[in-house]
Amino acid sequence: DSGVTQTPKHLITATGQRVTLRCSPRSGDLSVYWYQQSLDQGLQFLIQYYNGEERAKGNILERFSAQQFPDLHSELNLSSLELGDSALYFCASSPQRGHYEQYFGPGTRLTVT
Amino acid sequence: AQKVTQAQTEISVVEKEDVTLDCVYETRDTTYYLFWYKQPPSGELVFLIRRNSFDEQNEISGRYSWNFQKSTSSFNFTITASQVVDSAVYFCALSDGSNQAGTALIFGKGTTLSVSS
Numbered sequence: 001d002s003g004v005t006q007t008p009k010h011l012i013t014a015t016g017q018r019v020t021l022r023c024s025p026r027s028g029d030l031s032v033y034w035y036q037q038s039l040d041q042g043l044q045f046l047i048q049y050y051n052g053e054e055r056a057k058g059n060i061l062e063r064f065s066a067q068q069f070p071d072l073h074s075e076l077n078l079s080s081l082e083l084g085d086s087a088l089y090f091c092a093s094s095p096q097r098g099h100y101e102q103y104f105g106p107g108t109r110l111t112v113t
Numbered sequence: 114a115q116k117v118t119q120a121q122t123e124i125s126v127v128e129k130e131d132v133t134l135d136c137v138y139e140t141r142d143t144t145y146y147l148f149w150y151k152q153p154p155s156g157e158l159v160f161l162i163r164r165n166s167f168d169e170q171n172e173i174s175g176r177y178s179w180n181f182q183k184s185t186s187s188f189n190f191t192i193t194a195s196q197v198v199d200s201a202v203y204f205c206a207l208s209d210g211s212n213q214a215g216t217a218l219i220f221g222k223g224t225t226l227s228v229s230s
Binding site: 033100 | 148160217218223
């Protein structure tokens with residue numbers, strides 16, 4: 001158990017809908033990262049937050065957004081969902097801003113029908 | 114540009130065989146960090162090791178060992194006396210902060226290891 005929690009574990013929704021994925025980092029970790037894992041794209045970095053502020057962006061679509069709250073939990077919002085958004089979404093946390101190991105949550109499997 | 118290549122898509126071995134998973138990376142930075150993660154069939158990503166570019170010492174942890182060679186830009190992972198529980202997808206990753214991705218991990222495509230009894 002990495003100490004990172006993600007909810008829900010599974011999510012099935014229809015095209016055009018909006019969903020919110022939630023992540024609680026390990027106790028004391030200030031950095032939260034979101035990654036998407038799909039068969040064709042592999043594991044891709046989406047976005048990073050550090051202590052409530054956005055720090056880095058990767059291949060995140062404009063339809064996707066995220067935020068980190070004062071209690072350090074983070075939410076990833078996916079809107080106008082398309083079939084191609086079906087994937088496993090991981091949240092990871094690390095203690096500081098440096099290049100430290102990241103501990104991953106169990107993931108949320110999103111299926112868009 | 115950053116890139117991680119795991120040329121072996123799938124490897125199958127029999128229990129007790131030794132197996133080496135290859136990882137080749139590309140980066141323009143002199144300071145960078147390399148990682149290995151394991152993704153068992155249950156799906157979670159498990160951290161195995163982190164190595165910085167200044168430390169070329171090989172590392173051993175039980176049946177696992179890692180060989181870092183800057184001259185060939187490789188960070189290979191060897192499992193000695195493999196066991197069925199080692200069956201998983203193994204990912205090599207790089208972080209160098211050279212672009213807007215900051216400290217994010219750039220992953221290879223992964224190597225699926227199947228160990229049969």
